[in-house]
Amino acid sequence: MLHGSCLCGGIRYVVSGPVYRMSHCHCSMCRKHHGAAFGTYLNTRVEHFAFERGEDLLGRYASSPDATRTFCTRCGSTLQWLGHGAPDEVGIAAGTLDDDPELRPTMHIFVASKAPWYDLPDDGLARREH
Numbered sequence: 001m002l003h004g005s006c007l008c009g010g011i012r013y014v015v016s017g018p019v020y021r022m023s024h025c026h027c028s029m030c031r032k033h034h035g036a037a038f039g040t041y042l043n044t045r046v047e048h049f050a051f052e053r054g055e056d057l058l059g060r061y062a063s064s065p066d067a068t069r070t071f072c073t074r075c076g077s078t079l080q081w082l083g084h085g086a087p088d089e090v091g092i093a094a095g096t097l098d099d100d101p102e103l104r105p106t107m108h109i110f111v112a113s114k115a116p117w118y119d120l121p122d123d124g125l126a127r128r129e130h
Contacts (some may be wrong), residue, residue: 001014001015001016001020001099001111002014002015002097002098002099003015003052003084003097003098003099004092004096004097004098004099004102005070005074005096005098006015006054006057006071006074006075006077006079006096007072007075007077008072008074008075008077010053010054010057010072010074010075010076011051011052011053011054011055011057011058011072011079012052012053012054013049013051013079013096014049014050014052015044015048015049015060015092016048016049016050017044017045017047017048018044018046018048019042019043019101019103020042020044020103021042021043021045021106022040022041022042022043022094022104022105023040023041023042023104023105023106023107023108023109024036024038024039024040024105024107024109024125025038025039025109025110026108026109026110026111026113026114026115026118027089027109027110027113028113029063029064029069029109030081031113031115033063033069033071033078034078034093034095037112037114037115037117037118038108038115038118039078039081039093040063040093040094040095040105041081041091041092041093041094042091042094042101042124043089043090043091044089044090044092044094045089045090046087046088046089046090046097047088049090049092054072057073057074058070058071058072058073058079059071059072059073061113065084066083066084066085067080067081067082067083067084068082068084069082070082073089077093077096078093078095078096079092079093079096080092080093081093089121094118096127105125106125106126107126107127107128108120108125108126108127108128109124109127109128109130110128110129110130111127111128112129112130
């Protein structure tokens with residue numbers, strides 16, 4: 001079981017099942033949403049994700065026709081990436097985890113859109129242009 005929360009602690013969630021597919025996303029939307037060179041996400045099945053408290057603080061933003069992003073309306077923490085093409089999965093912003101998921105990133109994605117000021121490290125991770 002994994003626990004997570006936003007910066008102010010108003011939103012808390014629990015992941016009761018396995019997590020998978022952790023990656024660093026370099027697309028411009030993830031960069032802007034995280035305010036960083038990339039966003040790191042991992043996935044779980046929707047049925048394994050539940051809010052423990054603060055769901056009333058959850059903001060939603062349809063960032064594209066393909067996805068909705070969630071955040072805490074009090075502190076602004078990025079929380080989820082919800083792909084419309086995969087309604088049975090939830091992407092969780094890894095930085096909001098309070099526990100070690102015992103999973104590590106395996107890929108840099110959307111590297112064609114990476115920040116020009118960021119040099120990709122030679123970290124052995126796979127790279128996908130899109």
